[in-house]
Amino acid sequence: MNQSPPAPDPRTELGLLTAPGPLLLEPDKVLLPEGPVDGWAVVVRDGRFESVAPAAAVRRAHPGLRAVRLPGRLLMPGFVDAHHHLTQSFGAALAFGEPSEIFRRVWVPLEGSLDEESAYTAAKLAALEALRGGFTTVTDAGTRADVDVEVVAAAARDAGIRCVLGLVCNDADDDAAGGDDGRTTVVERAEKHLARYDGDPLVRASLAVSIPEAATEGTLRATARLAAEAGAVVQIHVNEHLAGVERSLVRHGLRPLEHLHAVGALGPQLLAAHATLLTPRELTLLADTGTAVSYNPVASAWKGNAVAPATAMAERGIRFGLGTDGTRGDGFRLAEAAEFAQRLAYGLAG
Ligand SMILES: [Zn+2]
Incomplete structure (x- = not known):
């Protein structure tokens, strides 16, 4: 890697992530059973992953949700x-x-x-x-x-x-x-x-x-x-x-x-x-x-x-x-x- 991703502001992110859901999250990578993928997004509702798909499809399916970018982050099940x-x-x-x-x-x-x-x-x-x-x-x-x-x-x-x-x-x-x-x-x-x-x-x-x-x-x-x-x-x-x-x-x-x-x-x-x-x-x-x-x-x-x-x-x-x-x-x-x-x-x- 020649360039590091921009450093996220942890205070802003924390504020967004503790907001009442649902949340549309767009990390750099999402970990699927087959391995990590780029360009995917996740909707989390009531503490559960409700939707996991390519970001464009998730945005289309949830037009009312504002995407929260999570640069430099990987999202995976706990x-x-x-x-x-x-x-x-x-x-x-x-x-x-x-x-x-x-x-x-x-x-x-x-x-x-x-x-x-x-x-x-x-x-x-x-x-x-x-x-x-x-x-x-x-x-x-x-x-x-x-x-x-x-x-x-x-x-x-x-x-x-x-x-x-x-x-x-x-x-x-x-x-x-x-x-x-x-x-x-x-x-x-x-x-x-x-x-x-x-x-x-x-x-x-x-x-x-x-x-x-x-x-x-x-x-x-x-x-x-x-x-x-x-x-x-x-x-x-x-x-x-x-x-x-x-x-x-x-x-x-x-x-x-x-x-x-x-x-x-x-x-x-x-x-x-x-x-x-x-x-x-x-x-x-x-x-x-x-x-x-x-x-x-x-x-x-x-x-x-x-x-x-x-x-x-x-x-x-x-x-x-x-x-x-x-x-x-x-x-x-x-x-x-x-x-x-x-x-x-x-x-x-x-
Ligand atoms: Zn024991």
């Missing part, structure tokens, strides 16, 4: 982070090669030490990092900080990012749920949470169980049913660590994913995080039940157990998204890591 822990951002530097259940040593104590202010700050930092990296939606797997999840919702809203907000529904430990009838309590909280964000422009409620053994079988079933009825997802870390798989085998004679299937918790409402240690039979369970997976390639690099068989999932029609797990808050680099991990783990076999 990345969706399928697995995040917004209140773990202060611990990102602690994640390194730790093969088994780092959550016991780092994440649970870290989140346990947060108060409202620090949880909000951690979540807002994570949300801003995600936006910087091209993500417009983050899926939060539920904070274990002892704060109202509205603190996390507020941080996401204030940062301006869409958030699928998990509420942790663990009730297998004596002290997890409170009350004499712990399961009723946790299910009641789940119902309230699912209704709490109706109509919210940025926050969508979700349920979460940290790992299958963290909730009773009744709660695993109830959260699956409630989420399915509400059109929401249940997030569970599944088949992530060898130790967890072994405990499940000892306790139930079944691997964690098989155990979820046995209690009726698999289905389109389940977003299974990691799913790295899968047998061929478990791949079939995922495919047959319509269960979705978050493939978190960078987490595999610092946990070291295994890499989710994403290419096999694609082949089997299993729905999966990419998740940062709180690391690699850059969508393009995450996508590259996802491909690289597949090549190393599976692509060299042939």
Whole structure:
């Protein structure tokens, strides 16, 4: 490039982009599934891409809209982070090669030490990092900080990012749920949470169980049913660590994913995080039940157990998204890591 495009005035652009829509945007480039193209325009209405076509055609179809030029800019759909822990951002530097259940040593104590202010700050930092990296939606797997999840919702809203907000529904430990009838309590909280964000422009409620053994079988079933009825997802870390798989085998004679299937918790409402240690039979369970997976390639690099068989999932029609797990808050680099991990783990076999 011999000449740089004229520098846009960020104040003017920001003013235009925050105006009530619809907006007719004309960036230098629009990213299509086939690649970037010049001379295209986009109409955005109510936060959605309504029309994507060559600029002249878009202008003709929308004569009432004034085109907003975005020189030097590329317009593309935002990345969706399928697995995040917004209140773990202060611990990102602690994640390194730790093969088994780092959550016991780092994440649970870290989140346990947060108060409202620090949880909000951690979540807002994570949300801003995600936006910087091209993500417009983050899926939060539920904070274990002892704060109202509205603190996390507020941080996401204030940062301006869409958030699928998990509420942790663990009730297998004596002290997890409170009350004499712990399961009723946790299910009641789940119902309230699912209704709490109706109509919210940025926050969508979700349920979460940290790992299958963290909730009773009744709660695993109830959260699956409630989420399915509400059109929401249940997030569970599944088949992530060898130790967890072994405990499940000892306790139930079944691997964690098989155990979820046995209690009726698999289905389109389940977003299974990691799913790295899968047998061929478990791949079939995922495919047959319509269960979705978050493939978190960078987490595999610092946990070291295994890499989710994403290419096999694609082949089997299993729905999966990419998740940062709180690391690699850059969508393009995450996508590259996802491909690289597949090549190393599976692509060299042939
Ligand atoms: Zn996680």
